[in-house]
Amino acid sequence: MSEISDVMGEAGRRGADALPLAGTHILLGEGDADTAARIARALRDRGAASVHPVASTEAFLLAGSAPPAPVRFWDAAVWHTGLGPDDAALGGLLERWRAQHPGIPVVVSDDAPSARLAVTALRGRAADLVERSDPDGLATAVARAVAERADPLGVEGSGQNSLRMLVVGAHPDDVEIGLGGTIHRRAHSGWDVTVLTMSRGGNGGDPARRRKEAHLAAEVLGARLLMEDLPDGSMADDRVTVEAVERAVAEAAPDVVVVHSESDTHQDHRAVHRATLVACRKVARLACYQSPSATVSYRPNRFIELSEVDVEAKLAAIAAHHSQAASRWYLDEDLLRSTARYWGRFSQTRYAEPLELVHERNPVLL
């Protein structure tokens, strides 16, 4: 298994690890006994050591705090929205759970997940939102949540708990469009994600307003934002640009850097791509996301699986760029969603974001 498949996508992990839930203990909030039995079976098929079903929110929270012996702690929890009085109950439940059990992922099941519910799940940092009638899909989501919590690293023996990712874009909103779903996914599985935007986007509107929008978008995704002030429209791959990226590299100390591709019609995107290659020559992994201005020469070779919640987060982050939404064709929600859906075919998942891997090195094994 290649290093990058651990770091940049789950697809490579599947199959190599036949029992992804081996030895885990799962708390299952599910009111219907037959459904609970089906889900428990799917979880045990993936190696779960124990599945503890409870049929009410009160019992769920109680068992969360006091697991029944011999279980000492939960590896993950599943909560069915039907246990609450209404959809709004999900927000409160997730907030309480996170306060009491930070770090234990909750996968939410629903009879027919709506976009609105996905936003609530996203805000409450649910690990995933899945259809209740699909025990296999649910068990896969639990396995993914556990894997991302337990081993988000992929660099064996480095002793780190999480990876650090730096994502570089020429203008406000470039990074959200190219990699918003992945940023959300990684940030919420414990990665430290920094976004570097090289300009204030003066050609597309008032820089002060765009700056505020960029901060809000980063917050939605769970990332930290660094902003430079290079000239929008006339960036060069010169020393100034290289040094700007080097400053961010020094500050964020990234294991992974992702930037625009060389195959792009926008001169600023190409300049930032080249400057980043130079600035990140010592970074372990470098990859390129797809911008709306990418050409047909953009050839991705890695695909990051996204959940519905990740896609909703991406759309919410892009919507934070209010000043651009009306005037830019590529910000159309239908286009963004169908693009993620299209790339999903390469990772055999519903949604994905593509990456062109430029280089990877293993700093530990070298």
Ligand SMILES: [Zn+2]
């Ligand atoms: Zn751009």
